[in-house]
Amino acid sequence: MSTNAKESVAISSVLASAAMTVMKLVVGLMTGSLGILSEAAHSLLDMGAALLTWFAVRIGDQPADERHPYGHGKVESVSALIETGLLFVTAAWIIKEAVSRLLESTPPEVETTWWAVAVIVVSIIIDIGRSRALLKVAKETGSQALEADALHFSSDILSSTAVLIGLGLVWLGWPKGDAVAALGVAGFVLLAGWRLGTRTIDVLVDAAPQGIAEHIEKMAAQLPGIARVERVRARPAGPAVFAEVVVKVSRTLHLEQVESLRRAVLDRLRAELPEVQAVVIAEPLALDDESLAETVRVLAAARGLSVHHVGVATLNDRPHLSFDIEVDETLTIAAAHAVATELEQALAAELGDDVTIDTHIDPRRASNFSGAAPAGNRLAEVRDALATASKGLVDQVHQIEAQEREDGLYVSLHCLFPDDAPIGEVHHATARLEHRLRDAVRGIARVVVRAEPASEGLTG
Structure with a gap:
């Protein structure tokens, strides 16, 4: 529901409270009824509360800003807290006046007239309508200020009923019935204040909503x-x-x-x-079903390290881990060993001393290389060597590239395998192809072999 709807129902409550305050005050002064005057004070309080509610919903619906990152919703709670204080002040005044009249030997004369009863009946009807309208919008928008206003009007229904009973007692010949009715009004006001105050304070102290x-x-x-x-x-x-x-x-x-x-x-x-x-x-x-290999990768990644060839085996009836760890190629052996040792210690602390660990240190080279086309017949030498080395291992070799770099010759190639070839066999074959090529061509620093299914043809 829109902010306009909240403001509209709030301002209508202001007008309704103002009208009832004037009616009750006039009739209360004409009849001398403390009960009706108490109701006039209660309605005056309701008008002030309704004004606060109208102000609160205008401010509370403003969007969050730099100073109020969580929005302005608690303005409604502050408004409700002020209304709570006003309820208790009003109840205290009513109780004081009622007790004073009860203690008097000759209480002031109270006149029971049809218009006094009519005013109270009309106020009950108005209270019922306003309470329902406010509560409906409060539930739809979650507005605490509107809920507080609805609570005020609900308490007014009960207190007005108490005033009617008091007027009836006066009409039946018990003059102090009016003061007793006023005490009943005060009781309803205190109850409403207690309920509203409890909820408001919960919000202001950040109490979590129930459940x-x-x-x-x-x-x-x-x-x-x-x-x-x-x-x-x-x-x-x-x-x-x-x-x-x-x-x-x-x-x-x-x-x-x-x-x-x-x-x-x-x-x-x-x-x-x-x-x-x-x-x-x-x-x-760390989940209970985390594997040893996953533990290695997690702890390595937490230290900014890359690992590969992680193996898990049983050695001398004990779990055994082995893996390659990549470190900056500019590190000294002492520094690189310290990095590997720190990771091994972290693994031992988590997995226990029963697990044995072997670490192989690999240099991590720069990701960007500068190079040039192979001089002389170096590319032809690579092609010829691959033609021989691939026999019996792969179906076809293509897209052969070579580059001279600072650390040696870089070679890349694609090769085809049957679509149903197991990846383990494919890896073994490409590894053997790489070794054969290194044996045949001097000065190779890096070989990258891309395996492809034969169904891809020469498009890979």
Whole structure:
């Protein structure tokens, strides 16, 4: 529902309260009824509260800004807190006057007239209409200020009924019935103030709405890939609820996968709890089913290291890890060894001393190379060597390229294999092809072999 609807129902409450205040005040002065005068004071309070409500909904619906990143919703709570204070002040005045009349030996004369009864009946009808209208908009918009205003009008219905009973007692010949009715009005005012104040203070001290954290946790935990929900913190601000959700996900996931899970939690919350504005934080967790190879890669990545050829075996009845670790080629052997040792120690601390570890250090070369076309007949030498080396290993070799670089000759080539060839056999064949080429051609620093299925033809 739009802000205009909230403002419209708020301003109509101001007008209704003003009209009832004037009617009750005039009739109360004419009849001398403390009950009706108390109701006039109550309606005057309602008018002030309605004005506060109108102001609050105008300010509270303004969008977030630099100074108020969570919006202005709590303006409504401040308004409701002021209304609570006014309720208690009014109740105190009514109680004082009522007790004073009850203690008097000769209470002031109260006149019971048809117009006094008519004013109270009309006010009850108006209160019923305003209460329903305010509560409807409050529920649709989550406005605490409108809910507080609706509560005021609801309490007015009960207190007006008490005044009618008091007038009836006076008419039946018990003059102090009016003062007793005024005490009843004060009781309803205090009850309304207590209920409103309790809810308002909860909002102002960031008390989480009842059950919202458990609901959010349940929804997030049901999503595939979420290992567990670590923490949910929620606090209300006007019609919105701001939530911080911390979930645990497998530490082996890539950043894109983690972000996808985080977005999935947000999307579900928005679909099922549109009033919740959540921040979802994903934290890594070592799952029980994490493999040894995954543990190696995770701990290496956490240190900015690349590993390959990770192998897991059993050696002398103990788990054994082996892998290649890449370090900057400019490091000394002592520095490179220190890097490898630190990773091995981290693995031992997590996996236990029962696991043995072997690490091979590889130099990580610069990603950008400068080179030139091979001199003389070097490319022809490579082509001839490949023609011989590929026999019995691959179906066809094509797209042969070579480049002279600072560290030696760089060679790249594509080769074809049957579509149903197992990748293990393909890797073995390309490795043998590389070794044969290195034996046949001197000065090769790097060979890159791209294996392709034969169905791709020569398009790869």
